[in-house]
Amino acid sequence: MADCSQHLVQIMESQTRFDLNAAVQKWLQELAAQPNLTLEARRELEAHVRDTVTELQGRGLNDEESFWLARRRAGQPSELNQEFGKADPAKACREGVLWIAVVFFCSVPLARMLARFYHPLTVGLIPVKHSKTLGSPSHLVIDLSACGLACRFCGAGPRQQKGQGVALFNSFPEPRFDRGLLFVLGH
Amino acid sequence: MYKSAMLAKDLVAASSKPLVLSILAEGENYGYEIIKRVRELSGGRIEWSDGMLYPVLHRLEGEGLIRSEWKEANTGRQRKYYRISAKGRQNLAGERDQWLTVHNTLCKLWNLKPVSI
Numbered sequence: 001m002a003d004c005s006q007h008l009v010q011i012m013e014s015q016t017r018f019d020l021n022a023a024v025q026k027w028l029q030e031l032a033a034q035p036n037l038t039l040e041a042r043r044e045l046e047a048h049v050r051d052t053v054t055e056l057q058g059r060g061l062n063d064e065e066s067f068w069l070a071r072r073r074a075g076q077p078s079e080l081n082q083e084f085g086k087a088d089p090a091k092a093c094r095e096g097v098l099w100i101a102v103v104f105f106c107s108v109p110l111a112r113m114l115a116r117f118y119h120p121l122t123v124g125l126i127p128v129k130h131s132k133t134l135g136s137p138s139h140l141v142i143d144l145s146a147c148g149l150a151c152r153f154c155g156a157g158p159r160q161q162k163g164q165g166v167a168l169f170n171s172f173p174e175p176r177f178d179r180g181l182l183f184v185l186g187h
Numbered sequence: 188m189y190k191s192a193m194l195a196k197d198l199v200a201a202s203s204k205p206l207v208l209s210i211l212a213e214g215e216n217y218g219y220e221i222i223k224r225v226r227e228l229s230g231g232r233i234e235w236s237d238g239m240l241y242p243v244l245h246r247l248e249g250e251g252l253i254r255s256e257w258k259e260a261n262t263g264r265q266r267k268y269y270r271i272s273a274k275g276r277q278n279l280a281g282e283r284d285q286w287l288t289v290h291n292t293l294c295k296l297w298n299l300k301p302v303s304i
Contacts, residue, residue: 041241043257044241047219047264048218048219074238079239080239083239083242084245
């Protein structure tokens with residue numbers, strides 16, 4: 001009888017025993033699903049969580065409690081993904097190029113539509129029929145410059161300085177694309 | 188009476204760069220210890236969200252202010268150690284100048300003793 005109850009206890013223990021390594025691996029799989037969390041970033045986060053677990057175990061917490069708290073301190077995978085994305089200069093650059101392209105291609109038809117009525121540089125002053133610059137290379141250069149300025153103005157492009165550690169502290173305002181659009185419209 | 192509390196998020200964000208660079212100016216270090224050091228030095232008033240320090244470190248590395256290297260710790264565990272670069276030291280000198288300017292301006296307004304820059 002005693003053997004039987006001891007066996008039952010052993011079964012229950014084995015069923016409820018927390019496997020720290022398995023839990024860490026499962027967590028790493030969650031991180032791997034995030035596009036900005038590279039293998040190196042995940043290795044670094046794993047090292048951090050394991051250090052935290054060791055510290056918490058030293059304070060008397062068991063494996064499960066330590067891991068739960070360490071994981072919570074590390075932050076949500078989606079938040080980490082967002083922040084790592086901002087810290088990647090190449091990605092920020094690609095985003096910048098994309099935004100410049102979007103603004104440029106949107107602004108060309110818009111500028112031409114406006115230019116049906118007015119010269120692009122003197123909105124409201126000179127009717128377009130008197131302009132010889134419309135559609136010329138100089139008009140294109142002006143348009144391109146306006147797009148570039150608009151993108152910088154609205155915060156597109158590499159913005160490591162402006163957006164540093166946003167989720168870490170959640171304190172910086174997001175870039176305002178509508179301000180850039182207003183700039184283009186003004187042009 | 189005013190009770191000292193955690194620092195405002197804006198201030199914590201702005202100070203992250205000089206804090207990280209200053210800690211690394213003391214010698215190479217890794218993320219976990221950097222967070223601990225900031226917590227200790229600030230008496231717990233500057234609390235960084237653990238996982239979010241790493242994007243800041245990566246950004247500073249991208250700017251060429253710090254360098255990193257994977258090494259095996261005494262425990263046998265691999266850790267990524269960061270160290271400040273020459274460019275980082277120059278940048279830190281500029282940061283120091285700016286922060287002390289703000290500090291001294293406030294000290295004068297509050298009749299406290301300024302520090303020499």
